[in-house]
Amino acid sequence: MPELTSALRAAHRPDESLLFNETGDNQQCLEDLGAGRVAAMDAQGIDLSVLALTPPGTQPLPPGEAVPLSRAANDMAAAAVARHPGRFRALSTLPMSSPEDVADELERAARMGHVGTMVHGRSGDLFLDDPVYDDFFTAAAELGQPVFIHPQLPSAAVRDAAYRGFDPRTELALATYGWGWHLDAATAALRLILRGTFDRHPGLQVVLGHWGETLLFWLDRADSLSRVAGLRRSVLECIRSNFYFTASGMLNPALLQHALAVTSVDRLLFSTDYPFQRPAGEDIDAFLSHFSSDAERRRFSSVNAASLYGVEL
Secondary structure, eight states: OHHHHHHHHHHSOGGGHHHHHHHHTTHHHHHOOSHHHHHHHHHHTOSOEEEOOOTTTTTTSOHHHHHHHHHHHHHHHHHHHHHSTTTEEEEEOOOTTSHHHHHHHHHHHHHHTOOEEEEOSEETTEETTSGGGHHHHHHHHHHTOOEEEOOOOOOHHHHHHHSOSSOHHHHHHHHTTTTHHHHHHHHHHHHHHHTTHHHHOTTOOEEESHHHHTGGGSHHHHTTHHHHHTOSSOHHHHHHHHEEEEOTTOOOHHHHHHHHHHSOGGGEEOOOOTTTOOOOHHHHHHHHTTSSSHHHHHIIIIIHHHHHHTOOO
């Protein structure tokens, strides 16, 4: 969406311009919601893809821009699904900077056929667990719309405090895909648990990418927060009953085995993180061979996602 790209460029700090250059390398793939994307899916052996707007969506924008651009993005995604109903589904984009409009747009997108939504852990100074978003989580739980928490660029204050001191490209990589944005997403998820979100909404389902954004690998310590926060269900219990975890193209058998040790195969989802990760079909087949049975392979590669997003196989 050219209008969204222009608005985001205007909203970002000058030193964040490299972020758009990094995305620009994949821009053609991101904009192709037709034959090119389907051909890429065919080459990888993927039957169906769930589309979502690349980060940061509309979240950094003021309400006057975020609301109409979110609606436009959802309309565009719905049109792409309508053109290829056997190959695509979509996650909605929400105007998180305008909390009073979020639930309404989630409901509108769900009526159009969106199977869930993708958000980020912070919008301006508002964390995702802020009470102003409780109507959103109520609606997501009632509508059966899973909430995918995707990483985003850490705040300017965090970047200045923790990720400076290198050349600009290294700073950006350290703050984003190399480290920072995974911690940002994991912290957002953990804050939701500590806020009691899943005590209030036990049916709410949340999805984390990149094998849980480090959270699965630090649960011994994170679970110790349960008593301090006065949760009815522990952090570990919430992880095992309210969260799904995708591979995001990180086809490392060691990560798979750890995820299986912490949670169950029923909570794991295959994904490629296209176009940022592009494993070949043979790489995907080799990774799937690490499951212990055909039943587990099917659950990971298709059955779990179909159940979560209400897709008929």
